[in-house]
Amino acid sequence: MLIRDLHNFRHHFYELVKREKHTTIFVNLDVDALCACYILMHAFNCDNVSYTVNPIDSWTSLQNSLLEYCAHSSYIILINCGAYRSFLSIDLPENVTVFVIDSQRPFHLDNVFNRDAIQLLAYSSEIESWKLPKVEDVYASDTDESDEDEEDDDEEDPMRERARIADRIAERALRRQKKAQWKRNRANVLWEYYMKTWYSTPVSVMVLELAHELNKCDAGMMWCAAVGLSSQLADKLISMESYNKVCVDRMRPFIRKYSPRNQQAQCKGDDVMKISFESDLLLPVYTHWTLYDSMTNDVHFSCQSKLWTQKGNSGLRHIIATLGLTLNECRQSYSIMPIDRRKEVFKILEKHLNSNFATFSSHFGYAKQFNAFDFARALSLRLECRLDAKETFYDRFMASRFILDKFLAGECAHETLNNAIQNYKVGLKAITSMVFTAVSQSHVINCSTYFLLVVHATSDSIYLTSRHCLFSFAHFIQRAFASARNARRMEKPLVVAVPLGEPDAGWFWVTGLMPLAEYIKETEWKSIFARAFEHVAERSNIMIKRDSFDPNIIMVKSEERTKFFNNLDAILEASEN
Amino acid sequence: MNPEQCEFLAENELILPNFNERTLQLICGDVGPFEAGVPIVVPIWLAVYLKKRHKCTIIPPDWLTIDELNRQIANENEHSAFSNVPKCFLEIAHIVLTHAKEDVEDIDQLKTLIADLWDKRVAKMRNSEIEFLKQHKFSYAQLDNLTQMEVACARPVLSTATKMIEKLNDAFHSISQI
Numbered sequence: 001m002l003i004r005d006l007h008n009f010r011h012h013f014y015e016l017v018k019r020e021k022h023t024t025i026f027v028n029l030d031v032d033a034l035c036a037c038y039i040l041m042h043a044f045n046c047d048n049v050s051y052t053v054n055p056i057d058s059w060t061s062l063q064n065s066l067l068e069y070c071a072h073s074s075y076i077i078l079i080n081c082g083a084y085r086s087f088l089s090i091d092l093p094e095n096v097t098v099f100v101i102d103s104q105r106p107f108h109l110d111n112v113f114n115r116d117a118i119q120l121l122a123y124s125s126e127i128e129s130w131k132l133p134k135v136e137d138v139y140a141s142d143t144d145e146s147d148e149d150e151e152d153d154d155e156e157d158p159m160r161e162r163a164r165i166a167d168r169i170a171e172r173a174l175r176r177q178k179k180a181q182w183k184r185n186r187a188n189v190l191w192e193y194y195m196k197t198w199y200s201t202p203v204s205v206m207v208l209e210l211a212h213e214l215n216k217c218d219a220g221m222m223w224c225a226a227v228g229l230s231s232q233l234a235d236k237l238i239s240m241e242s243y244n245k246v247c248v249d250r251m252r253p254f255i256r257k258y259s260p261r262n263q264q265a266q267c268k269g270d271d272v273m274k275i276s277f278e279s280d281l282l283l284p285v286y287t288h289w290t291l292y293d294s295m296t297n298d299v300h301f302s303c304q305s306k307l308w309t310q311k312g313n314s315g316l317r318h319i320i321a322t323l324g325l326t327l328n329e330c331r332q333s334y335s336i337m338p339i340d341r342r343k344e345v346f347k348i349l350e351k352h353l354n355s356n357f358a359t360f361s362s363h364f365g366y367a368k369q370f371n372a373f374d375f376a377r378a379l380s381l382r383l384e385c386r387l388d389a390k391e392t393f394y395d396r397f398m399a400s401r402f403i404l405d406k407f408l409a410g411e412c413a414h415e416t417l418n419n420a421i422q423n424y425k426v427g428l429k430a431i432t433s434m435v436f437t438a439v440s441q442s443h444v445i446n447c448s449t450y451f452l453l454v455v456h457a458t459s460d461s462i463y464l465t466s467r468h469c470l471f472s473f474a475h476f477i478q479r480a481f482a483s484a485r486n487a488r489r490m491e492k493p494l495v496v497a498v499p500l501g502e503p504d505a506g507w508f509w510v511t512g513l514m515p516l517a518e519y520i521k522e523t524e525w526k527s528i529f530a531r532a533f534e535h536v537a538e539r540s541n542i543m544i545k546r547d548s549f550d551p552n553i554i555m556v557k558s559e560e561r562t563k564f565f566n567n568l569d570a571i572l573e574a575s576e577n
Numbered sequence: 578m579n580p581e582q583c584e585f586l587a588e589n590e591l592i593l594p595n596f597n598e599r600t601l602q603l604i605c606g607d608v609g610p611f612e613a614g615v616p617i618v619v620p621i622w623l624a625v626y627l628k629k630r631h632k633c634t635i636i637p638p639d640w641l642t643i644d645e646l647n648r649q650i651a652n653e654n655e656h657s658a659f660s661n662v663p664k665c666f667l668e669i670a671h672i673v674l675t676h677a678k679e680d681v682e683d684i685d686q687l688k689t690l691i692a693d694l695w696d697k698r699v700a701k702m703r704n705s706e707i708e709f710l711k712q713h714k715f716s717y718a719q720l721d722n723l724t725q726m727e728v729a730c731a732r733p734v735l736s737t738a739t740k741m742i743e744k745l746n747d748a749f750h751s752i753s754q755i
Contacts, residue, residue: 046630216631
């Protein structure tokens with residue numbers, strides 16, 4: 001069932017949960033969910049609601065834990081997991097209600113229509129754009145069946161009985177015809193509805209608005225929402241236009257309230273957090289790095305100077321020279337640059353990149369400033385990447401939460417955060433080197449309907465276990481590949497396969513990207529690959545694991561992968577015609 | 578007694594929160610029904626508790642403004658003895674300025690002024706302690722208008738100093754008898 005709009009979120013969700021003895025919150029392992037969980041926990045702490053937070057990373061663990069926790073609490077909250085798949089397969093006990101806050105679309109129709117036990121939170125303005133099919137189109141009512149066999153009167157004479165039998169046969173044939181037509185219609189409707197998957201408003205922004213409605217909002221919570229929103233852009237789940245739209249529509253009242261330039265704000269202390277929204281450069285982590293390193297790892301500059309070729313380095317230096325920056329300046333740490341020179345460099349680069357990008361920065365007092373985008377990047381690597389085999393996903397979740405805690409308490413330069421940023425730089429360099437090897441050694445294969453890249457297993461491919469890195473890698477390589485030669489490369493989608501190490505050895509992670517032309521043109525990034533992968537698996541009986549919460553990422557066995565890719569080829573070709 | 582204990586005891590002072598919740602009733606301490614928008618007097622510990630849960634705004638005490646503090650400092654400067662300051666001013670100021678930052682204006686200036694006032698009084702205290710210990714025939718001192726925190730700070734100093742003097746005196750007497 002859908003809960004529409006903020007007012008109902010409060011009354012049908014928060015007020016109910018507040019009165020309960022104990023609730024369980026299941027959180028997906030991504031930054032947006034972590035931030036939303038943080039805001040929700042803050043609200044619960046204010047209201048003395050007792051709760052348990054349980055991070056999960058796959059459908060199987062969700063199913064197992066759900067049944068366990070049903071015994072303790074009758075209200076369960078799922079953040080960023082669970083809307084895409086039906087809950088009919090899980091036998092929930094009678095009194096349990098599950099609230100799902102998810103940014104993934106489309107919602108599964110079983111969850112929307114059938115169960116009262118499942119409540120999904122969404123905004124009405126958005127619901128119209130989904131083109132939800134009507135209930136009658138999708139679910140057969142039971143009354144059709146009961147008309148079939150009527151009672152007979154046996155006293156009639158044979159003539160009339162034969163007529164009545166003929167009538168009844170005609171009726172039954174008509175009903176069967178109608179049912180077949182209804183089934184065809186239903187198949188069409190479902191196909192249309194489920195074909196594309198996309199991401200909508202980040203859950204942290206939804207929960208922030210709920211907290212604001214409850215009057216439990218402060219600068220720290222706004223920062224969490226800013227980080228969640230930036231992480232969606234950093235993970236390449238939404239386009240720049242969608243990001244700007246959310247910033248302008250949803251975040252504007254908060255921006256005004258917590259801005260450092262707000263004259264009405266009474267507290268102007270040194271340790272009070274203020275958040276500003278200003279235009280910024282889309283260079284990764286450049287304030288904590290040198291400009292040169294940041295440019296070599298950035299998609300735009302690498303593709304412009306073709307850094308994977310032998311002339312690449314000199315190309316980049318040429319660009320820097322034309323911009324008017326000295327090489328020395330670029331090679332030294334950005335924070336050492338004097339402030340007026342920094343402003344000039346900023347203007348030059350902004351004009352060059354021309355990306356119209358604005359982001360949130362937090363200010364503590366007058367000196368320490370931190371960018372939400374960089375924070376989201378560092379946090380996502382810490383949270384998602386399985387670098388240390390001994391760390392479970394629970395440990396990673398707690399470590400990321402600790403970083404967020406410390407930051408909000410005012411310690412911007414805490415060592416865990418610094419470590420996270422250093423690790424991010426290492427990870428980014430690893431991804432860039434993988435991209436360069438793939439492009440320069442032409443690892444991208446041209447199948448007829450799409451491009452395929454099977455990544456070689458190196459020590460760096462461990463970074464691709466994180467969704468953020470995987471998508472950054474895929475987008476980077478798509479752009480690099482398309483910039484290499486002809487324009488036809490922009491028209492075909494790209495499929496990336498990554499071999500996995502322990503504990504999933506022998507499996508490949510497969511994900512797909514839509515054609516580059518679409519990403520440039522469209523404001524909403526919708527993907528058909530989730531559905532395509534499902535179809536391939538059904539038609540050709542290949543066993544795939546769709547355990548991840550992101551439906552665009554699946555696991556395929558390495559022996560079956562050639563069969564899988566051939567069938568995918570056939571399906572994409574069929575869908576194009 | 579250390580500063581934390583003084584702060585704890587100061588939390589029995591009463592200041593005013595501004596509640597914006599529906600009517601609640603608290604049992605312990607007889608803090609009466611709360612009504613949205615109506616100021617009410619509660620103990621500081623309760624005010625801080627509610628503030629953390631975004632359920633009230635704290636109204637700072639009357640003397641916690643720039644003008645009033647400037648007047649107190651001027652007063653302190655004039656007299657060589659201790660002047661009359663609000664009870665537990667340091668503890669209350671510390672609590673309010675840490676927890677209720679949004680409700681107080683010009684927080685940086687207030688912090689400076691409070692520190693100023695505290696420093697002046699501590700300087701006077703130190704001087705009078707030294708004078709007191711110098712007296713070797715009669716020992717007397719007059720202390721009005723001291724706050725609890727200043728007493729707590731002075732106590733360890735004076736007790737160790739006087740014990741030391743006593744030991745020295747005993748030694749002196751035992752030597753002079755030989």
